[in-house]
Amino acid sequence: MDAFYASVEQRDEPQLRGKPVIVGWPGERSVVCAASYEARKFGVHSAMPSSRAKRLCPDGIFIAPNFEKYGAVSKQIRAIFERHTPLVEPLSLDEAYLDVTQELTGIPTATETAEKIRREIRLEDRIRLAKA
Numbered sequence: 001m002d003a004f005y006a007s008v009e010q011r012d013e014p015q016l017r018g019k020p021v022i023v024g025w026p027g028e029r030s031v032v033c034a035a036s037y038e039a040r041k042f043g044v045h046s047a048m049p050s051s052r053a054k055r056l057c058p059d060g061i062f063i064a065p066n067f068e069k070y071g072a073v074s075k076q077i078r079a080i081f082e083r084h085t086p087l088v089e090p091l092s093l094d095e096a097y098l099d100v101t102q103e104l105t106g107i108p109t110a111t112e113t114a115e116k117i118r119r120e121i122r123l124e125d126r127i128r129l130a131k132a
Contacts, residue, residue: 003034003036003037004034004074005023005094006021006036006039006063008070009021009023009063016036018038020036020039020060021035021036021060021061022036022039022050022057022061022062023035023062023063023065024062024063025062025064026051027050028049028051030051031048032045033046043057044056044060050062067093070093071093074094080117080121080124081096081098081117084103084113084117085098085099085102085103086104087101
């Protein structure tokens with residue numbers, strides 16, 4: 001889930017959509033946790049020193065990470081994964097391996113499964129936002 005933390009922030013704060021969002025603290029001794037696609041155009045990426053990110057993208061919007069929120073979203077996404085396979089190996093909040101050799105819903109290929117999962121995540125995200 002590329003740019004996960006930044007995407008969650010943009011999802012929750014519509015005014016951030018389309019803007020260069022940098023999740024992390026803007027201090028000299030801090031690093032970038034995630035960068036939106038808009039910030040990446042300036043060369044900003046995760047694990048980069050925040051001071052360098054600020055030089056590369058002076059208009060970047062720094063947001064302090066909210067790992068509790070990201071964990072909750074990650075858990076919701078994992079539930080979607082598990083509809084398709086019980087063989088999910090999480091690596092972090094925004095990464096996991098899925099073995100879809102025996103996909104539970106009958107989708108015949110891994111590519112089609114990935115596309116279906118992507119659609120389900122987007123749909124359920126829209127439903128959650130509409131209820132909020």
